[in-house]
Amino acid sequence: MPPALPPEVEIAGRKVGAAHPPFVICELSGNHNGSLERALAMIDAAAATGCDAIKIQTYTADTITLDVDRPEFRIHGGLWDGRTLHELYREAQTPYEWHAALFERARANGVILFSSPFDETAVDLLAGLDAPAYKIASFEAVDLPLIRYAAARGKPLIISTGMANLDEIEAAHAAAIEGGAAGVVLLHCVSSYPAAMADANVRTVADMAQRFASPIGLSDHTPGSAASVAAVALGASVIEKHFTLARSDGGPDAAFSLEPAEFTALVADCKAAWAALGRAHYDLLGSERANRQFRRSLYVVADVSAGQPLSKANLRSVRPGLGLPPGDLDAVLGRPAARDLKRGEPLAWDMVVR
CATH class of the missing domain: 3.20.20.70 (Aldolase class I)
Incomplete structure (x- = not known):
């Protein structure tokens, strides 16, 4: 071997x-x-x-083939159809x-x-x-x-x-x-x-x-x-x-x-x-870091009074990404607001009665 x-x-x-x-x-x-x-x-x-x-x-041409006009020394089909090997290589040689x-x-x-x-x-x-x-x-x-x-x-x-x-x-x-x-x-x-x-x-x-x-x-x-x-x-x-x-x-x-x-x-x-x-990886790249804030997250989309339940009418997943992850939506729906919430606020856990 x-x-x-x-x-x-x-x-x-x-x-x-x-x-x-x-x-x-x-x-x-x-x-x-x-x-x-x-x-x-x-x-x-x-x-x-x-x-x-x-x-x-x-x-x-003489080191690569023979100057012989037999059928096996002639090209059939393709770019060089009909030419002999010796003829082709004589033209192409350096x-x-x-x-x-x-x-x-x-x-x-x-x-x-x-x-x-x-x-x-x-x-x-x-x-x-x-x-x-x-x-x-x-x-x-x-x-x-x-x-x-x-x-x-x-x-x-x-x-x-x-x-x-x-x-x-x-x-x-x-x-x-x-x-x-x-x-x-x-x-x-x-x-x-x-x-x-x-x-x-x-x-x-x-x-x-x-x-x-x-x-x-x-x-x-x-x-x-x-x-x-x-x-x-x-x-x-x-x-x-x-x-x-x-x-x-x-x-x-x-x-x-x-x-x-x-x-x-x-x-x-x-x-x-x-x-x-590159390489196979799943980490945040430096070039992506600035855009991370524009991912979706949970935001207040209508004013909410303290004690009022959070619902799909006043809470939604939107861009940017400064609120709770959208995956937390089910965990907050139906819970009372811990204080008055204004439309446009990113939702955080201290805004929800847990």
Whole structure:
């Protein structure tokens, strides 16, 4: 059995776990559209959203697939219908020679940058750039040798679990720990692009948190930000969402990516949702204290002479709350007034013959 892990990990000095605000990752993917200048501009724009980290993907078409035109190498249906895998990945790849410039631009913006490696050469490249973490994509979650190779670098691993069953998730988690990872984060994910909201099943986040002694999050391919905010409410410590400068510019993942203003709102909403969770309690909050006086209480609503019985005709529950609690109404009804009572007085026990 792998050793137990702490309930949080640290990525470039940032603590990630349920006790901390959600760690929001801005996924650039292939939306640079083959332009280094656009990729650099995306890093600038992503950093401005307030995200906690930016993620890229490290592969070449030849390291991730084969240039073979057999039926199983061609995509059928969805956004990329009819294209071969090699063709798609050749368009979407982030060239290895761009990586140093991208890491430098992220440092200049004061934001964390890391990547998803898809083979050992990618891990080696990222290690040489001192990447603070590694992300294992959903399709690679079953590649246990790759997970172990990345884990051996001694950095945290974030593993997406799209398409993986529970046994496969457990195997990936164990491989990362046994391989030497400095902590593991598991992301619930639906590997559909875009994913339908009805398929999001974000309750899985809470279930995974019960099963694994690791921070749990969501890699979100649904439209908008609702699923991400719901996941935070259910305990997600990490949110990953795709980003583009403008969907109208196109790009492999543009259709399910957020634009800068939308991503800024996502970050703010996720942080606010976490802050709103607070703790379960039933005590009076300091911010409520001033309004307590405006709760309902028992007031004299018609003049009452000394000795006259109190009744619903001269006594009622109204705001503000300076009189006896409304729950004492039955205890005072029918009792004589201890003195003359004026309309508008809050009722107190010394005003009632007991």
